[in-house]
Amino acid sequence: MIGPIAKKNTMSQPSTIPDANRDARLKRIVICAAAGLILLTLGYPATAAAAKKSEATPVPKMRKNDLTPIPDLQKPVSAHSPYQDGDCSVCHQRKDRSDPGMINKPVNELCLDCHDDFAKVMARKSSHVPAKLNCVSCHNPHNARQPHLLVEESETLCLSCHAAISNLVTNAKVKHDALGVDHKCANCHNPHAASVEHLLIRLPFDLCVGCHGKDGVKDHDGKVLANMKQLLTDNSHQHGPVADKDCSACHTPHGGDNFRLLTKEYPAQFYSPYDPKLYALCFDCHEESMVKDPKTTTLTKFRNGDQNLHFVHVNKDERGRTCRACHEVHAARQIHQIRDAVPYGRTGYLLKVNFTQSPTGGSCDRTCHVMRSYTNSVVPLVPPKTEAVPPKSP
Amino acid sequence: MRRLAYLAAGVLLWSLTALAFANIPVGTVVENVLLPALAGGEQHLLSDTNVSVFIFLKPGQEHSNQVMVQITACEKEMAGKPVHWCAVVSDRVPQADVEAQIQASGFTMPVLIDRGDALYGRFGVVLHPVVGITDQDRRLVAYQPFAKVNYRAFIRAQIRHALKEITDEELAAVLKPTAAVLSGEASVARRYFRLAEKQFQSTNYGQALSNLKKSLDKHPTAEACSLQGRILAAQGKSVEAVAVFEAALKLDPQDATALEGIKACKAAK
Numbered sequence: 001m002i003g004p005i006a007k008k009n010t011m012s013q014p015s016t017i018p019d020a021n022r023d024a025r026l027k028r029i030v031i032c033a034a035a036g037l038i039l040l041t042l043g044y045p046a047t048a049a050a051a052k053k054s055e056a057t058p059v060p061k062m063r064k065n066d067l068t069p070i071p072d073l074q075k076p077v078s079a080h081s082p083y084q085d086g087d088c089s090v091c092h093q094r095k096d097r098s099d100p101g102m103i104n105k106p107v108n109e110l111c112l113d114c115h116d117d118f119a120k121v122m123a124r125k126s127s128h129v130p131a132k133l134n135c136v137s138c139h140n141p142h143n144a145r146q147p148h149l150l151v152e153e154s155e156t157l158c159l160s161c162h163a164a165i166s167n168l169v170t171n172a173k174v175k176h177d178a179l180g181v182d183h184k185c186a187n188c189h190n191p192h193a194a195s196v197e198h199l200l201i202r203l204p205f206d207l208c209v210g211c212h213g214k215d216g217v218k219d220h221d222g223k224v225l226a227n228m229k230q231l232l233t234d235n236s237h238q239h240g241p242v243a244d245k246d247c248s249a250c251h252t253p254h255g256g257d258n259f260r261l262l263t264k265e266y267p268a269q270f271y272s273p274y275d276p277k278l279y280a281l282c283f284d285c286h287e288e289s290m291v292k293d294p295k296t297t298t299l300t301k302f303r304n305g306d307q308n309l310h311f312v313h314v315n316k317d318e319r320g321r322t323c324r325a326c327h328e329v330h331a332a333r334q335i336h337q338i339r340d341a342v343p344y345g346r347t348g349y350l351l352k353v354n355f356t357q358s359p360t361g362g363s364c365d366r367t368c369h370v371m372r373s374y375t376n377s378v379v380p381l382v383p384p385k386t387e388a389v390p391p392k393s394p
Numbered sequence: 395m396r397r398l399a400y401l402a403a404g405v406l407l408w409s410l411t412a413l414a415f416a417n418i419p420v421g422t423v424v425e426n427v428l429l430p431a432l433a434g435g436e437q438h439l440l441s442d443t444n445v446s447v448f449i450f451l452k453p454g455q456e457h458s459n460q461v462m463v464q465i466t467a468c469e470k471e472m473a474g475k476p477v478h479w480c481a482v483v484s485d486r487v488p489q490a491d492v493e494a495q496i497q498a499s500g501f502t503m504p505v506l507i508d509r510g511d512a513l514y515g516r517f518g519v520v521l522h523p524v525v526g527i528t529d530q531d532r533r534l535v536a537y538q539p540f541a542k543v544n545y546r547a548f549i550r551a552q553i554r555h556a557l558k559e560i561t562d563e564e565l566a567a568v569l570k571p572t573a574a575v576l577s578g579e580a581s582v583a584r585r586y587f588r589l590a591e592k593q594f595q596s597t598n599y600g601q602a603l604s605n606l607k608k609s610l611d612k613h614p615t616a617e618a619c620s621l622q623g624r625i626l627a628a629q630g631k632s633v634e635a636v637a638v639f640e641a642a643l644k645l646d647p648q649d650a651t652a653l654e655g656i657k658a659c660k661a662a663k
Binding site for chain 1: 539572
């Protein structure tokens with residue numbers, strides 16, 4: 001019987017609680033404590049909980065704007081045709097500019113009377129809450145100092161509600177210039193509705209190659225970036241996320257702390273002591289054991305018998321080869337995105353890898369080493385259990 | 395020209411090199427292996443009669459956790475359909491960790507244990523998380539790695555396609571959704587037309603004609619021409635009205651307003 005306790009203010013009236021209820025209360029405390037201990041022991045999987053939480057659609061606060069018409073003297077940049085025509089009765093009760101009265105219908109209903117194409121637009125799968133509920137969250141129906149009757153400069157307007165993005169954009173060490181040019185946020189997002197999540201105009205890849213599919217595009221620091229469209233046309237073996245057209249698997253479009261706007265750490269160098277933290281980006285999708293286990297018959301085909309050659313190349317205290325030493329990140333002419341050549345020495349002389357694939361493995365010839373071949377035998381149905389060897393400390 | 399040909403070939407190649415497990419291409423019949431289940435006992439990876447969805451997961455990994463939540467929602471949406479669901483996790487991950495992650499994500503489908511990563515190796519999974527879908531004949535019909543955008547829509551469409559609920563074109567429409575580009579000239583023209591309609595109703599003919607002109611300049615339609623004709627007729631300008639109605643009929647010979655308008659103007663004469 002825990003009901004009566006719940007109804008009473010037990011803190012202020014401890015002496016009035018009957019013994020039976022006190023027992024029940026104690027029982028409840030013990031159960032709660034035990035549950036807490038179990039959770040602590042198991043280690044509450046915060047990441048899964050966070051993933052679940054991130055599913056919830058964030059609802060930015062509705063803006064309340066001053067919708068008073070801007071006097072002509074202040075030179076408004078855009079004006080709404082009905083307002084410009086001076087006929088207030090198109091939207092209001094009366095024609096009289098000095099006393100137009102209330103609007104004839106709820107705001108969005110009124111807007112869609114003329115902007116009826118928006119009924120179809122707003123039916124798209126992903127829609128912007130303010131656009132759905134209240135057009136005047138962003139637009140002044142009379143006139144404005146900004147194009148498209150926007151109540152504020154477009155980027156400022158978006159970031160006034162999207163505070164987390166605002167923080168990210170402001171504090172990012174690595175900036176994405178796309179956010180500040182042309183249509184700014186609307187370069188990638190449709191502020192009303194879209195068929196792609198996050199109001200994206202197109203799928204991430206199609207958006208990205210819109211700019212990165214041209215020659216001469218530079219990053220924030222002026223470095224010329226590859227023409228991705230051309231690169232992918234010339235190189236048929238593509239990295240999974242690239243083939244799946246998901247640039248956002250590895251890049252964060254609003255800005256970030258890692259070079260090339262990578263979502264997580266990834267070694268920029270050719271050589272690096274092995275430290276799993278450095279490969280956080282790769283291990284987001286790839287199995288870490290592929291580099292940790294010296295022997296395997298299942299985790300990789302890059303093995304000689306059961307000797308794991310990924311381990312041999314990468315897992316070293318010094319001069320471990322990083323992923324980029326042998327693999328192209330986006331696409332390559334050869335299988336597994338193996339590079340044609342690797343940069344060698346201070347001048348970056350390109351040393352051919354001379355990789356050749358064979359039906360049971362492959363070989364690299366006259367490259368970082370003399371010709372060496374490997375054979376990955378057929379994967380046994382039930383492989384023998386191997387003792388996992390702890391990784392070497394970096 | 396040569397550059398264009400290369401580009402077209404690239405696109406074609408792209409579509410041909412469909413995503414798949416490294417060792418099991420789409421179209422292959424998958425062996426229905428028996429694996430130990432997390433809940434105890436053993437369970438088959440696939441169903442021999444239904445569409446099967448199997449997910450290679452790595453509990454604790456950020457993307458896998460997101461997928462667990464999304465797949466659970468997808469499973470609920472598709473409840474009652476003949477779909478067999480299961481997840482596969484490596485026996486490297488401590489069982490207690492797997493159970494805790496499953497509980498936290500609300501994951502309800504059976505979880506099978508891949509001892510020594512044998513299945514991982516046979517499929518050539520390479521990436522985590524990844525979803526495979528087989529049809530009633532245990533043929534691999536879809537391979538879907540993790541995607542940060544539209545993931546659930548992709549999975550749902552692939553399953554519905556395997557169930558033959560949607561066509562190839564409908565699947566393609568989900569996998570490559572139409573671009574949500576901002577309104578074009580036709581939409582802007584339509585707005586001026588709608589405003590002119592309202593102004594015509596309130597006998598504000600001058601402004602109605604002015605807005606119709608803007609509409610017609612951007613995107614001429616029979617509907618807008620006919621409204622222009624009605625306004626001119628209302629102003630008593632029958633000759634001009636007939637000319638505009640005739641222009642409307644050039645755009646749409648069946649335009650009822652224009653046909654009636656011409657009749658009315660001639661009768662008024």
